[in-house]
Amino acid sequence: xxxxxxxxxxxxxxxxxNDILGIHHITSIASDPIKNNHFFTEVLGLRRVKKTxxxxxxxxxxxxxxxxxxxxxxxxxxxxxxxxxxxxxxxxEVAQAxxxxxxxxxxFWEDRLAQYGVSDLLRVDRFATATLEFTxxxxxxxxxxxxNGASLPPADGHIPxxxxxxxxxxxxxxxxxxxxxxxxLTFMGxxxxxxxxETQRFERxxxxxxxxxxxxxxxxxxxxQENAGSVHHIAFAVKxxxxxxRVRQALIAYGCQVTGVKDRSYFKAIYFRTQDGILFExxxxxxxxxxxxxxxxxxxxxCLPEQHKSLRDRxxxxxxxx
Ligand code: ZN
Numbered sequence: 001x002x003x004x005x006x007x008x009x010x011x012x013x014x015x016x017x018n019d020i021l022g023i024h025h026i027t028s029i030a031s032d033p034i035k036n037n038h039f040f041t042e043v044l045g046l047r048r049v050k051k052t053x054x055x056x057x058x059x060x061x062x063x064x065x066x067x068x069x070x071x072x073x074x075x076x077x078x079x080x081x082x083x084x085x086x087x088x089x090x091x092x093e094v095a096q097a098x099x100x101x102x103x104x105x106x107x108f109w110e111d112r113l114a115q116y117g118v119s120d121l122l123r124v125d126r127f128a129t130a131t132l133e134f135t136x137x138x139x140x141x142x143x144x145x146x147x148n149g150a151s152l153p154p155a156d157g158h159i160p161x162x163x164x165x166x167x168x169x170x171x172x173x174x175x176x177x178x179x180x181x182x183x184x185l186t187f188m189g190x191x192x193x194x195x196x197x198e199t200q201r202f203e204r205x206x207x208x209x210x211x212x213x214x215x216x217x218x219x220x221x222x223x224x225q226e227n228a229g230s231v232h233h234i235a236f237a238v239k240x241x242x243x244x245x246r247v248r249q250a251l252i253a254y255g256c257q258v259t260g261v262k263d264r265s266y267f268k269a270i271y272f273r274t275q276d277g278i279l280f281e282x283x284x285x286x287x288x289x290x291x292x293x294x295x296x297x298x299x300x301x302x303c304l305p306e307q308h309k310s311l312r313d314r315x316x317x318x319x320x321x322x
Contacts, residue, residue: 015250016186016187016188016189017187017188017189017246017247017250017251018189019189019238019239019243019244019246019247020188020189020190020204020236020237020238020247020282021072021073021204021207021236021237021238021239021285022073022168022204022207022208022209022210022211022236022237023073023168023170023171023210023211023234023235023236023237024072024073024075024235024236024237024267024281024282024283024285025064025066025072025075025076025077025234025235025283026075026076026077026094026097026168026171026231026233026234026235027076027077027078027079027231027232027233027234027235028076028077028078028079028097028138028140028229028230028231028232029078029079029080029081029084029087029138029226029227029228029229029230029231029232030078030079030080030081030084030137030138030228030229031080031081031082031083031084031085031086031138031228032080032082032137033061033063033078033080033082033319033320033322034320034322035137035138036063036078036080036137036138037063037080037322039136039137040063040065040076040078041065043112043113043116043118044065044099044165045157045158045159045164045165046065046066046067046074046076046157046165047065047066047067047068047070047157047299048063048064048065048299048300049064049065049066049068049069049070049075049289049298049299050062050063050064050070050266050289050298050299050303051063051064051299051300051301051302051303051322052064052265052302052303052304052305053302053304053308053315053319054079055262055264055265055305055307055308057079058304058308058311058315059315059318059319060079060080060081061078061079061080061319061322062077062078062079063077063078063080063322064076064077064266064289064299065077065078066289067153067154067155067157067166067167068154068155068156068157069153069288069289069290069295070266070288070289070290070298071153071167072210072237072267072283072285072288073153073167073168073208073209073210073237074153074166074167074168074210076097076168079232081228082320084227084228085227085228086138086139086227086228086229087139087224087225087226087227087228087229087230088222088224088225088227089141089174089224089230090174090221090222090223090224090225091174091175091176091218091221091222091223091224091276092174092175092176092223092224092276092277092278093173093174093224093226093230093231093277093278094171094172094173094231094233094234094278095141095172095173095174095216095224095231096133096141096142096143096171096172097140097141097142097143097168097171097231098131098142098143098144098145098168098169098170098171098172099142099143099144099145099165099166099167099168099169100144100145100146100147100152100165100166100167100168100169100209100210101144101145101146101147101163101164101165101166102146102147102149102152102162102163102166103130103146103147103148103149104146105144105146105162105163106123106130106131106132106144106146108163109132109144109163110123110132113132113134118134118135118136119134119135120133120134120135121133121134122134126143126145126196126199126214127193127194127196127201127214129145129146129147129169130145130146131143131144131145131146132144132145136229138228138229139228139229140229140230140231143169144165144169145169145170147166147169147209149166151208151209152166152167152209153166153167153209154166166209167209167210168209168210169209169210169212170210170211170212170213170214171212171213171214171231171234172199172213172214172215172216173213173214173215173216173276173278174216174218174224175215175216175217175218175276175278176217176218176219176276177198177217177218177219177220179215179217179275179276180275181215181274181275181276181278182200182202182215184254184256184274184275185202185213185215186202187250187254188236188247189204190202190203190204190213191203191204191205193212198216198217198218198219199214199215199216199217200214200215200217201213201214201215202214202215232279233271233278233279233280233281234278234279234280234281235267235269235280235281235282235283236280236281236282236283237282237283237284237285238282238283238284238285239284239285239286240284240285240286241261241268241284243284244261244268244270244282244283244284247270247282248261248270248282251272251282256272257272257273258270258271258272259271259272263305264283265291265292265303265305266287266288266289266291267283267284267285267286267287267288268283268284269281269282269283269284270282302315302316302319
């Protein structure tokens with residue numbers, strides 16, 4: 001059956017991937033790790049669920065901010081490079097990461113962010129959803145959306161659960177008007193929803209939160225410049241290794257140049273770039289973040305994967321203490 005599936009993909013028959021469970025995590029680039037860490041923990045109230053290094057470049061932190069359990073769909077991660085200059089928003093990137101809150105909570109967040117000196121606060125309606133857009137410490141474009149709370153992950157951080165960020169609501173891509181990323185998302189199981197101006201909404205139906213991608217088609221304009229404040233990649237969730245293999249084979253049959261499976265300790269990952277240049281990852285939900293340290297204290301101490309354990313002394317001297 002699997003061979004027949006592959007064959008039909010090559011023959012151009014659209015066998016949709018049915019294994020994607022929405023957004024797993026979004027990874028971005030920061031400059032100062034202290035400012036980055038302060039903003040996402042203190043100001044936004046996320047929990048730092050892991051302090052590790054970039055496995056491909058261990059002299060750089062990899063910080064994971066999420067709900068208290070590190071639930072997939074709530075995880076925003078950063079590579080902070082202290083001396084990086086700012087990137088520029090433009091065509092060919094994930095342009096905005098959006099968090100969910102319960103209905104009626106945007107006043108709380110507008111007040112809170114203003115108190116912390118956050119710039120560019122803007123209240124807008126996007127697809128009939130009350131939205132607060134703002135700019136993070138490295139110029140990253142972020143937003144909070146009021147959402148029906150029924151299926152949102154729980155919260156028990158230092159911001160009361162009624163007000164707290166409850167994982168991702170969605171992400172917005174910015175692409176050229178000729179982009180075929182909508183076909184790719186459709187192949188990955190996303191369903192076309194309504195359109196608002198130049199922006200087309202896609203959603204993975206019936207899987208709960210963190211399942212929306214908005215694609216902003218822009219005719220003309222500058223290409224995005226990737227640097228501090230830019231999203232580095234977006235990861236989509238699958239339930240296990242077998243699902244990841246199914247997705248990998250289907251994407252290869254579709255024509256994507258997909259990497260082999262990389263062990264990221266807290267999930268397994270495969271990567272490929274869209275024609276627009278956006279880096280996509282497909283990550284397994286297991287094993288999660290409480291694998292190399294207890295749930296209660298995870299995120300406090302520097303965790304290193306096996307291949308970088310010998311670097312601990314040097315890294316603890318070189319990395320800016322957090
Ligand atoms: Zn990733």
